[in-house]
Amino acid sequence: MTGSAAGRRVVAILGAGGALGAAITARLAAEPDTDLVLSDLSEASLAATVAGIGAGDGSGAGDSAVETVLADVSRFEQVEEVVARAVKRFGRLDVVISNAGVLSPNGRIHNLSTDDWERAFSVNVMGAVNAVKAAVAVMRPQGGGSIVLTASVSGMTAWSHAAPYCVTKAGVIQLAKVAAVEYARDDIRVNCVCPGTFRSAIHDDLPEGALDPVAARHPLGLGQATDVAGAYAYLASDAARWTTGSALVVDGGYSAP
Ligand SMILES: NC(=O)c1ccc[n+]([C@@H]2O[C@H](COP(=O)([O-])OP(=O)(O)OC[C@H]3O[C@@H](n4cnc5c(N)ncnc54)[C@H](O)[C@@H]3O)[C@@H](O)[C@H]2O)c1
Structure with missing residues (x-):
């Protein structure tokens, strides 16, 4: 069971700014007895998410109390501070x-720099590793919890010109599986969500038209962040109490063919 004896549940969201972070936050803020700790690297993105749930003064949304913290997920001590x-x-x-996640520059492998690879690994992989490490430090003595990582369907399928992104998201899927096995005896569930493509600021640096062939490969078309948020609510909840180590695909059919 997640939640205190009084029945309240505390949820921390790292990378709560941006399109998906805002959608997950709104979805969870709408649930009863849920308090939120919202974190992002970008103060402006975090403020937009908080404003989106009607908690501009930080005092709460509905019956949710809201705490905000600026943090870079690639820095373990900053993730520890969120927790x-x-x-x-x-x-x-x-x-x-x-x-939290970053897209790598659009390019084939021989045109990508070591910096491009290191940035993708430090945010996408080490950000998730830091979240797991900091979470289990609290959840093990507490007697359990649920960790949900954002991977991507690109961690299961090849997306040309995005190797660091695909490779690091595959790493996130594998991290969720290993962590699920390692912490099951502590009653900590670890899962990840693998979204298909939905429009967000993450695509801002892509060349014009770069998403067109990607969109064409989604039988249901490109999604919206709100189409994905319910997967997080499910995996966070006790309805998923027997689900761990899963990679929940929410991709408009992208990976089906
Ligand atoms: N948009 C898509 O099509 C898509 C598809 C699959 C997976 N995803 C994943 O969904 C997640 C959210 O992406 P989005 O599409 O909403 O993009 P977005 O750019 O709107 O949001 C990303 C957020 O992550 C934050 N962030 C970036 N680096 C950070 C760091 N080092 N520390 C803390 N926060 C940091 C940004 O400030 C931003 O608020 C990412 O992990 C992304 O890889 C997106």
């Missing part, structure tokens, strides 16, 4: 959602 703030304010931490 520490949850415990300091709410006394516990039931769910951690690791959602």
Whole structure:
């Protein structure tokens, strides 16, 4: 069971800014008895997410109390601080959602630099590793919890000109599986969501038209961030109490053929 004896649940979202972070936040803020710790690298993105749930003064949305923390997920001590703030304010931490991610520059492997690879690994892989490490430090002594990582369907299928992104998202899927096995005895579930393509600022640096062939490969067309948010609510909830190590695909049929 996730939640305190009083029935309240504390959820921390890393990468709560941006399109999907805002959609996940809105979805969870609408659930009863849920308090939120929202974190992002970008102050402006985080403020937009908070404003989106009607908690502009930070005092709460609906019955949710909201705490915000600026943090870079590639820095373990900053992720630890997010978790520490949850415990300091709410006394516990039931769910951690690791959602920060960056797209690599559009290019074939021989044209990508070591910096391109290192940035993708430091945010996409180490961000998720840091989230798992910081979460389990609180959840093990607490007696359990749920961790949800944002991977991508690109971690299961090949997307030309995006090797660092595909490789690091495959790493996130594998991290969720290994962590699920390692922490099952601590009653900590670890899963990931593999979205197909939905429009967001992550695509801003792509050349004009780069998404057209990607869109054509989605039988249901490109999605919206709100189409994906329910998967997080499910994996975070007790309805998924027997689900761990899964990679939940929400991709408009992209990976079906
Ligand atoms: N948009 C898509 O088509 C798509 C598809 C599959 C998976 N995803 C994944 O969904 C997640 C959210 O992406 P989005 O599409 O909403 O993009 P977005 O650019 O709108 O949001 C990404 C957020 O991550 C934050 N972020 C980036 N680096 C960070 C860091 N080092 N520390 C903390 N926060 C950081 C950004 O500030 C931003 O708020 C990412 O993990 C992305 O890889 C997106």
